[in-house]
Amino acid sequence: MTLHREGYLIMAVGLLILTTIQIGNYYLFAFTGWLWLFLLLSLGALVMAYLIIQFFRIPARTCVFTDNDIICPADGKVVVIEEVLETEYFNDKRIQISIFMSPMNVHANYNPISGIVKYVKYHAGLFLVAWHPKSSTENERTTMVIEHSSGKEVLFRQVAGAVARRICYYIQPEQKAITGEEFGFIKFGSRIDVFLPLDCQINVKIGDKVQGKLSKLGMFK
DSSP: OEEOGGGHHHHHHHHHHHHHHHHHHHHHHTTTTOHHHHHHHHHHHHHHHHHHHHHTEEOOOOOOOOTTEEEOSSSEEEEEEEEEEETTTTOEEEEEEEEEEOTTSOOEEEOSSOEEEEEEEEEOOBOOOTTSTTHHHHBSEEEEEEEOTTSOEEEEEEEEOSSOOOEEEOOOTTOEEOTTOEEEEEOSSEEEEEEEOTTOEEOOOTTOEEOTTTSEEEEOO
């Protein structure tokens, strides 16, 4: 397991603040008859440090796939599988699969397929809760499209939530994308929407817990 570069500054500042608080806690309560309070606050500081560090964890994973596989771009829970009209890029009907990412999930995002990046666009927006139906079109978000070697295209969208306030993405148009390579990171709870061609085989169902790089969303037919 490694720690993501997007978290270096946040972890450093967070741990510095917690260390400062813990020093004050030690001198105020450790030897003044308030040992129970010192121990309680120390436990709280340890829990906070763990939560900060675990959010930016990147577990070691090997992505195994065939050329027609569409892998899960993020950890989380499948909350939407439905046929929708996608209006930003395709302007036609697609199968939308949405994955809700809680603050306890790994928040790195991975390319669902290999191919050429055809479209990347960032949209400023609101910060509705990530499971709100309008979050996909009204929240801060970044939309990306990769064209598969078969000519089929997959659109995937990072969507900020009520807590997530920064979307990071690293791919650009005309870049070659590889299945399972990291394309971005979202800080502190959010969702990923994936829009697939109608004739794709779907391998997940609503309520499934999925893992980025490991779970298979579906397959091109």
